[in-house]
Amino acid sequence: MRDERRPTLTDVATRAGVSKSLVSLVMRDEPGASAETRRRVLEAADALGYQPDSRARLLRSGRSRLLGVVFGIQHPFHADLVTGLYTAARETGHELALSAVTPQRSEHEAVTGLLQDRCEALILLGPQAPAASLARLASRLPVVVLARAVRAPEVDVVRSADAEGLHLAVDHLAGLGHRHITHIDGGRAPGAADRRRGYRTAMRRHGLTGELRILPGGLTESDGAAAARQLLADPPTAVTVFNDRCATGVLDVFARAGVDVPYDISVIGFDDSSLARLAHVNLTTVAQDVPTMTRLAVTRAIARVAGRDPGLAEASASITRPAAEGLSPVSLPRSDREVIVPPRLVIRGTTGRPS
Amino acid sequence: MRDERRPTLTDVATRAGVSKSLVSLVMRDEPGASAETRRRVLEAADALGYQPDSRARLLRSGRSRLLGVVFGIQHPFHADLVTGLYTAARETGHELALSAVTPQRSEHEAVTGLLQDRCEALILLGPQAPAASLARLASRLPVVVLARAVRAPEVDVVRSADAEGLHLAVDHLAGLGHRHITHIDGGRAPGAADRRRGYRTAMRRHGLTGELRILPGGLTESDGAAAARQLLADPPTAVTVFNDRCATGVLDVFARAGVDVPYDISVIGFDDSSLARLAHVNLTTVAQDVPTMTRLAVTRAIARVAGRDPGLAEASASITRPAAEGLSPVSLPRSDREVIVPPRLVIRGTTGRPS
DNA sequence: TTGAAAGCGCTAACAT
DNA sequence: ATGTTAGCGCTTTCAA
Numbered sequence: 001m002r003d004e005r006r007p008t009l010t011d012v013a014t015r016a017g018v019s020k021s022l023v024s025l026v027m028r029d030e031p032g033a034s035a036e037t038r039r040r041v042l043e044a045a046d047a048l049g050y051q052p053d054s055r056a057r058l059l060r061s062g063r064s065r066l067l068g069v070v071f072g073i074q075h076p077f078h079a080d081l082v083t084g085l086y087t088a089a090r091e092t093g094h095e096l097a098l099s100a101v102t103p104q105r106s107e108h109e110a111v112t113g114l115l116q117d118r119c120e121a122l123i124l125l126g127p128q129a130p131a132a133s134l135a136r137l138a139s140r141l142p143v144v145v146l147a148r149a150v151r152a153p154e155v156d157v158v159r160s161a162d163a164e165g166l167h168l169a170v171d172h173l174a175g176l177g178h179r180h181i182t183h184i185d186g187g188r189a190p191g192a193a194d195r196r197r198g199y200r201t202a203m204r205r206h207g208l209t210g211e212l213r214i215l216p217g218g219l220t221e222s223d224g225a226a227a228a229r230q231l232l233a234d235p236p237t238a239v240t241v242f243n244d245r246c247a248t249g250v251l252d253v254f255a256r257a258g259v260d261v262p263y264d265i266s267v268i269g270f271d272d273s274s275l276a277r278l279a280h281v282n283l284t285t286v287a288q289d290v291p292t293m294t295r296l297a298v299t300r301a302i303a304r305v306a307g308r309d310p311g312l313a314e315a316s317a318s319i320t321r322p323a324a325e326g327l328s329p330v331s332l333p334r335s336d337r338e339v340i341v342p343p344r345l346v347i348r349g350t351t352g353r354p355s
Numbered sequence: 356m357r358d359e360r361r362p363t364l365t366d367v368a369t370r371a372g373v374s375k376s377l378v379s380l381v382m383r384d385e386p387g388a389s390a391e392t393r394r395r396v397l398e399a400a401d402a403l404g405y406q407p408d409s410r411a412r413l414l415r416s417g418r419s420r421l422l423g424v425v426f427g428i429q430h431p432f433h434a435d436l437v438t439g440l441y442t443a444a445r446e447t448g449h450e451l452a453l454s455a456v457t458p459q460r461s462e463h464e465a466v467t468g469l470l471q472d473r474c475e476a477l478i479l480l481g482p483q484a485p486a487a488s489l490a491r492l493a494s495r496l497p498v499v500v501l502a503r504a505v506r507a508p509e510v511d512v513v514r515s516a517d518a519e520g521l522h523l524a525v526d527h528l529a530g531l532g533h534r535h536i537t538h539i540d541g542g543r544a545p546g547a548a549d550r551r552r553g554y555r556t557a558m559r560r561h562g563l564t565g566e567l568r569i570l571p572g573g574l575t576e577s578d579g580a581a582a583a584r585q586l587l588a589d590p591p592t593a594v595t596v597f598n599d600r601c602a603t604g605v606l607d608v609f610a611r612a613g614v615d616v617p618y619d620i621s622v623i624g625f626d627d628s629s630l631a632r633l634a635h636v637n638l639t640t641v642a643q644d645v646p647t648m649t650r651l652a653v654t655r656a657i658a659r660v661a662g663r664d665p666g667l668a669e670a671s672a673s674i675t676r677p678a679a680e681g682l683s684p685v686s687l688p689r690s691d692r693e694v695i696v697p698p699r700l701v702i703r704g705t706t707g708r709p710s
Numbered sequence: 711t712t713g714a715a716a717g718c719g720c721t722a723a724c725a726t
Numbered sequence: 727a728t729g730t731t732a733g734c735g736c737t738t739t740c741a742a
Contacts, residue, residue: 008736052736056736073434256610279577412719415722714739723732
């Protein structure tokens with residue numbers, strides 16, 4: 001029923017009546033084989049159902065063109081990032097090796113697996129490991145941290161300007177006439193501290209220091225729901241929420257409590273994950289620029305592998321949209337290893353004038 | 356800053372002053388090395404930061420102990436399945452190679468990648484490829500399809516008893532006194548046809564043939580929301596929904612319309628994904644037995660790789676809960692390659708007596 | 711344009 | 727208990 005052994009390059013060579021070298025060239029689309037040879041080889045490969053063995057290939061060539069990606073399988077936004085990473089990797093001719101963090105599988109395990117797979121670099125999505133262990137990891141191979149700030153000069157970081165994101169949110173709400181704006185916080189989640197800070201400074205800039213109100217939240221729907229229930233006793237006219245997932249929980253509780261959004265309360269999320277785009281949710285949110293961030297993560301990882309300093313050349317090149325609101329399109333504030341991508345506000349149906 | 360070359364087994368051997376073979380044994384925890392040697396080798400490996408190269412290891416040993424998994428990165432329930440698969444794989448000493456389907460990356464691409472990685476078997480989560488191409492794939496290596504029925508004797512199938520799941524749901528509702536029970540359908544999604552059928556037969560059994568009502572839905576929140584809006588004009592007292600994700604959309608529209616669940620309408624989902632368990636959703640649902648399904652998928656894949664017929668030995672062994680409701684714990688109805696795992700009803704807060 | 715030979719890092723079979 | 731040898735499937739010299 002099934003072949004005992006998978007066909008190898010040697011099998012193809014024998015069948016096509018040529019040497020292994022020729023088959024190798026043809027399979028890699030390299031020049032150096034005649035059209036006739038090429039045809040015969042491809043025909044033989046096809047007939048045998050030949051698939052090159054990536055392990056042997058990589059073992060021999062020394063380079064793997066393999067980028068390891070650690071992500072949280074329960075995070076919807078990570079799904080969006082992985083989607084972007086696949087696209088970016090394809091553009092540069094690289095492969096992705098996914099390694100998931102699950103409730104039963106730690107980040108450490110996920111990383112170890114990728115190291116044994118001989119990835120050339122690691123891209124970590126919002127990792128929770130402390131800066132010190134990330135730095136240690138980076139001494140072994142290039143590490144790019146995506147969507148989290150890390151105070152470690154050894155690792156590359158690509159993240160959104162979280163604080164600026166909350167400026168956009170608060171500016172939008174203040175512009176609509178809101179004064180009672182509460183922030184539902186992400187606790188110790190990546191980005192939470194900066195978003196909290198952004199909320200504070202923006203409120204201050206609008207002369208709303210007296211209205212500052214921050215509620216502990218978190219990154220899940222449940223966290224948002226819990227925070228929203230607290231809010232019902234003394235509701236503001238608007239809330240900015242740590243992320244879309246949490247905002248979904250907020251909206252849910254509001255809906256059940258008969259609170260009309262945006263008539264009674266406006267809600268703004270963060271991420272612009274697929275969740276926010278759902279027609280019936282239609283969430284106004286601070287969008288992270290996933291295509292740019294993922295492309296940057298991949299190009300920087302590759303540059304480090306090649307021993308180059310990525311600089312900002314490819315960063316600027318990949319930004320197509322003009323700088324908005326006085327933000328430079330991409331900036332390097334803390335270290336030359338950190339790239340900060342500007343978010344943008346996506347206005348949908350959950351924000352409006354206070355009533 | 357970073358070492359040019361990763362240390363190899365030879366480096367460790369040199370440093371420890373022993374042969375490569377010894378190092379190999381020690382690294383694999385195989386017997387045949389003295390305690391003293393073992394200590395020195397481990398010390399040298401640690402000092403160098405040595406990580407075995409899984410590619411070379413697998414290339415040489417011929418076997419990869421690598422199971423390829425194709426999943427939809429946007430599907431929350433797939434996340435639950437992948438989580439279970441990791442656990443099951445660890446129990447048997449196997450590795451998982453994840454390959455995601457994204458809006459930009461087709462199932463075909465996902466499979467091709469895994470073939471080149473020399474996985475020993477493939478586990479496909481709710482694949483959309485036609486039975487014929489799955490059969491063709493299965494002629495190259497063992498294929499286990501998870502959470503979808505496939506009429507192809509070449510592939511192994513592990514899935515829930517979808518029809519029985521809807522029997523449980525309808526029985527529960529009918530027991531509470533409901534008569535106007537509408538089913539929101541999953542269209543062409545895996546399992547949808549069986550769940551629809553289960554709804555019909557259960558309704559008939561309760562003498563509710565006249566109340567049969569099926570609304571087109573789908574597998575996303577938006578699909579559920581759309582269906583729910585239609586329902587509002589002429590609402591039933593209860594709905595069974597294709598899956599939890601779709602049910603979430605239904606609940607959302609109900610909440611906004613001021614429909615009280617379960618007082619006005621009862622709602623039952625399917626999957627018992629992490630979504631359903633959220634405290635504020637608290638969805639009554641038909642739970643798929645993820646630990647059993649994933650363990651079965653892994654053990655069957657492994658058995659096929661070994662050339663054995665998996666039979667039902669390990670299937671029955673892995674079922675710890677007694678057969679409920681006259682269902683045999685595991686059954687093989689269509690072919691001996693299909694294992695059907697019984698679902699169970701999880702009663703939470705979205706179902707109650709009709710008012 | 712083609713082929714022969716060496717060797718990537720490891721494990722397995724066979725020495726000792 | 728330890729070392730030696732061969733070779734997994736491929737790419738990469740190098741020579742023809």
